[in-house]
Amino acid sequence: MIKEIITPALYDTDALGHINNCTLARWFEQARNPFFKMFMPIGNGKITKWNLIMARTEYNFNAEIFLGQDVEVRSFIEKIGNSSLTTYQQLWQRNTLCADGKAIMVHYDFKNKCSVKIPDGIREELSQHLK
Amino acid sequence: MIKEIITPALYDTDALGHINNCTLARWFEQARNPFFKMFMPIGNGKITKWNLIMARTEYNFNAEIFLGQDVEVRSFIEKIGNSSLTTYQQLWQRNTLCADGKAIMVHYDFKNKCSVKIPDGIREELSQHLK
Amino acid sequence: MIKEIITPALYDTDALGHINNCTLARWFEQARNPFFKMFMPIGNGKITKWNLIMARTEYNFNAEIFLGQDVEVRSFIEKIGNSSLTTYQQLWQRNTLCADGKAIMVHYDFKNKCSVKIPDGIREELSQHLK
Amino acid sequence: MIKEIITPALYDTDALGHINNCTLARWFEQARNPFFKMFMPIGNGKITKWNLIMARTEYNFNAEIFLGQDVEVRSFIEKIGNSSLTTYQQLWQRNTLCADGKAIMVHYDFKNKCSVKIPDGIREELSQHLK
Numbered sequence: 001m002i003k004e005i006i007t008p009a010l011y012d013t014d015a016l017g018h019i020n021n022c023t024l025a026r027w028f029e030q031a032r033n034p035f036f037k038m039f040m041p042i043g044n045g046k047i048t049k050w051n052l053i054m055a056r057t058e059y060n061f062n063a064e065i066f067l068g069q070d071v072e073v074r075s076f077i078e079k080i081g082n083s084s085l086t087t088y089q090q091l092w093q094r095n096t097l098c099a100d101g102k103a104i105m106v107h108y109d110f111k112n113k114c115s116v117k118i119p120d121g122i123r124e125e126l127s128q129h130l131k
Numbered sequence: 132m133i134k135e136i137i138t139p140a141l142y143d144t145d146a147l148g149h150i151n152n153c154t155l156a157r158w159f160e161q162a163r164n165p166f167f168k169m170f171m172p173i174g175n176g177k178i179t180k181w182n183l184i185m186a187r188t189e190y191n192f193n194a195e196i197f198l199g200q201d202v203e204v205r206s207f208i209e210k211i212g213n214s215s216l217t218t219y220q221q222l223w224q225r226n227t228l229c230a231d232g233k234a235i236m237v238h239y240d241f242k243n244k245c246s247v248k249i250p251d252g253i254r255e256e257l258s259q260h261l262k
Numbered sequence: 263m264i265k266e267i268i269t270p271a272l273y274d275t276d277a278l279g280h281i282n283n284c285t286l287a288r289w290f291e292q293a294r295n296p297f298f299k300m301f302m303p304i305g306n307g308k309i310t311k312w313n314l315i316m317a318r319t320e321y322n323f324n325a326e327i328f329l330g331q332d333v334e335v336r337s338f339i340e341k342i343g344n345s346s347l348t349t350y351q352q353l354w355q356r357n358t359l360c361a362d363g364k365a366i367m368v369h370y371d372f373k374n375k376c377s378v379k380i381p382d383g384i385r386e387e388l389s390q391h392l393k
Numbered sequence: 394m395i396k397e398i399i400t401p402a403l404y405d406t407d408a409l410g411h412i413n414n415c416t417l418a419r420w421f422e423q424a425r426n427p428f429f430k431m432f433m434p435i436g437n438g439k440i441t442k443w444n445l446i447m448a449r450t451e452y453n454f455n456a457e458i459f460l461g462q463d464v465e466v467r468s469f470i471e472k473i474g475n476s477s478l479t480t481y482q483q484l485w486q487r488n489t490l491c492a493d494g495k496a497i498m499v500h501y502d503f504k505n506k507c508s509v510k511i512p513d514g515i516r517e518e519l520s521q522h523l524k
Contacts, residue, residue, distance in 0.1 A: 009423040010443070011284040015178070015275035015329060016241065017441075021185040022273040025156040030402040040461070045487055047146070047461035048410075050403070054152040058189035067277055068433070068440035094438055110147065140292040141312070142415040144408035146460060153404040161271040171330070176356055178330035179279075181272070198408060199302070199309035225307055277440070278503065283447040287418040309408070316414040320451035372409065 001129055004031040004073045008065070019065035024099055025057065028089050031073035032103065035087065038125045039107065051116070053108040055084065059101035065093050076131040080123055083107045083115040088131055132260055135162040135204045139196070150196040155230055156188065159220050162204035163234065166218065169256045170238065182247070184239040186215065190232035196224050207262040211254055214238045214246040219262055263391055266293040266335045270327070281327035286361055287319065290351050293335035294365065297349065300387045301369065313378070315370040317346065321363035327355050338393040342385055345369045345377035350393055394522055397424040397466045401458070412458035417492055418450065421482050424466035425496065428480065431518045432500065444509070446501040448477065452494035458486050469524040473516055476500045476508040481524055 006027055014020035040047045065071060071093045079086040084106045091099040107116045118126075137158055145151035171178045196202060202224045210217040215237045222230040238247045249257075268289055276282035302309045327333060333355040341348040346368045353361040369378045380388075399420055407413035433440045458464060464486040472479040477499045484492040500509045511519075 007423070007426060009419065009426060010276050010278075010429070011282045011419055011422055013277035014272050015277070015279045016181050016184075016272075017277045020273045021188065022153065022156040022160060025153040026402065026404055029153060029404055030400070033400060033402060036403070042461045045462040046459040050147050053147075054192045056189070056191050057152065058187070060187050061185045066439040068435045069438040138292070138295060140288065140295060141298070141407050141409075142288055142291055142413045145403050146406035146408070146410045147403075148408045151404045157271065157273055160273055161269070164269060164271060167272070173330045176331040177328040197308040199304045200307040278443050278446075283450065284415065284418040284422060287415040291415060312409050315409075316454045318451070318453050319414065320449070322449050323447050 002031070002034045002075045004033075004075065006030070006071050006073060008067045008069075008071065010067065013067050017066075019067075021059070021061055024059055024061070024091065027071070027073060027091065028057070028059065028101060028103065031075050031089060032087055035075070035077070035085070035126065035129075038122050051108055051110070052085075052105045053110075054103065055106050056104040057101060059099060061099050063096050063098040065091070065098045069093055071098070075129070077126050077129045078102060078131050080118065080126055083117050085118065085126065133162070133165045133206045135206065137161070137202050137204060139198045139200075139202065141198065144198050148197075150198075152190070152192055155190055155192070155222065158202070158204060158222065159188070159190065159232060159234065162206050162220060163218055166206070166208070166216070166257065166260075169253050182239055182241070183216075183236045184241075185234065186237050187235040188232065190230060192230050194227050194229040196222070196229045200224055202229070206260070208257050208260045209233060209262050211249065211257055214248050216249065216257065264293070264296045264337045266295075266337065268292070268333050268335060270329045270333065272329065275329050279328075281329070283321070283323055286321055286323070286353065289333070289335060289353065290319070290321065290363060290365065293337050293351060294349055297337070297339070297347070297388065297391075300384050313370055313372070314347075314367045315372075316365065317368050318366040319363065321361060323361050325358050325360040327353070327360045331355055333360070337391070339388050339391045340364060340393050342380065342388055345379050347380065347388065395424070395427045395468045397468065399423070399464050399466060401460045401462075401464065403460065406460050410459075412460075414452070414454055417452055417454070417484065420464070420466060420484065421450070421452065421494060421496065424468050424482060425480055428468070428470070428478070428519065428522075431515050444501055444503070445478075445498045446503075447496065448499050449497040450494065452492060454492050456489050456491040458484070458491045462486055464491070468522070470519050470522045471495060471524050473511065473519055476510050478511065478519065
């Protein structure tokens with residue numbers, strides 16, 4: 001499990017006075033960064049080649065999230081398929097599970113437009129974060 | 132069914148050269164605007180009281196979406212519950228169903244923190260867009 | 263001058279109940295799309311090569327912008343330099359000039375990392391929108 | 394001066410392969426959070442009343458910012474007026490000053506629609522971050 005602390009900003013809120021649901025799509029993606037890094041070659045301090053494609057997200061919004069207090073996103077690996085990867089994430093604030101959700105991504109070759117088996121080394125790294 | 136045409140902007144893309152999945156959360160919300168308007172009192176040209184809360188979104192990303200061509204979002208009502216509402220939406224570009232998904236919202240009283248039955252008048256308006 | 267009509271969405275607002283200033287950065291970029299199209303080769307319905315780089319933005323926020331009513335962005339060309347371009351834009355809602363601002367972009371060769379003279383054909387197209 | 398470290402996310406980039414200029418509007422706002430906190434009453438872990446309104450932003454984009462490496466935002470107070478406040482911020486990545494800019498905000502009473510003098514206590518706190 002990987003923890004990511006996020007400080008909400010004013011632009012993350014909406015007119016209801018709480019965090020907008022579209023913000024959560026951003027935060028959950030941001031909190032998957034450590035998993036992305038297992039896949040991406042970083043050359044010269046830049047990610048120059050991305051090799052994951054998003055297939056599906058499902059997010060549940062259980063309780064309002066507010067400005068003024070940090071949130072904690074806890075990210076797990078739920079399933080490692082042949083070429084696909086499912087993450088499970090929880091968003092906590094004020095000791096409350098405010099939102100959770102899954103994302104399915106596919107290890108992908110953008111040049112040849114096809115899915116690619118997840119290499120064993122990455123598979124092993126990912127498996128350390130299984131739920 | 133309600134059609135919404137959206138012209139992608141540069142900030143909607145990501146480094147993969149296509150539209151980012153978080154953008155779709157925004158576009159699908161934007162395309163639900165006509166449904167929102169059935170619920171919201173608009174006074175003096177402003178929406179001053181919002182009465183829907185987001186409970187769940189699930190989006191499938193089937194094909195890449197690109198800059199340079201409009202997209203069309205088609206929005207349907209999938210289910211009208213007692214106080215909840217499920218939308219089903221499709222995003223088309225280049226004659227391809229690029230993404231689709233559902234959102235479940237609840238008619239909500241933010242002051243008293245409870246769900247509220249969807250009034251018959253709104254129910255009738257919504258039902259004209261049933262899938 | 264080019265007019266762009268935008269319907270505000272819930273995620274465009276913030277907890278103050280009005281449109282957030284970061285949203286305006288997005289809207290002004292979106293409204294510059296017609297100018298971008300003068301520069302960009304569109305192949306197969308996709309913009310495959312972008313050749314403008316942002317150098318500076320300055321935006322003034324004069325009046326609150328609200329959900330529930332369309333906004334109109336009016337985009338002008340303020341100045342056409344050798345390789346640079348300055349736009350001037352106004353955002354109107356409720357017969358009020360709510361915001362305005364400038365953006366300076368440079369016609370740029372990302373491969374060779376240098377600015378490039380704006381071709382005469384594009385210069386002529388742009389000049390039809392001079393303030 | 395206040396330092397804020399930000400880890401770029403995929404959705405922060407655009408099709409040019411670098412961070413989009415609209416992202417910087419978000420990051421600069423996020424990095425002003427510590428100044429906001431000097432103004433805002435936080436009750437029960439929530440900011441329930443916001444009392445600053447944005448008047449102007451001006452941002453310069455000097456060098457490309459990339460995914461794969463943290464950025465550092467350095468935030469200063471440039472000027473404290475009677476009711477207004479000017480911040481000056483720099484964004485650094487790879488030992489390069491990639492962007493900088495100013496934001497002018499006004500201490501504001503949203504109920505009575507008027508600007509309000511910045512109290513001496515806040516003024517003193519702010520002045521510790523003068524450029």
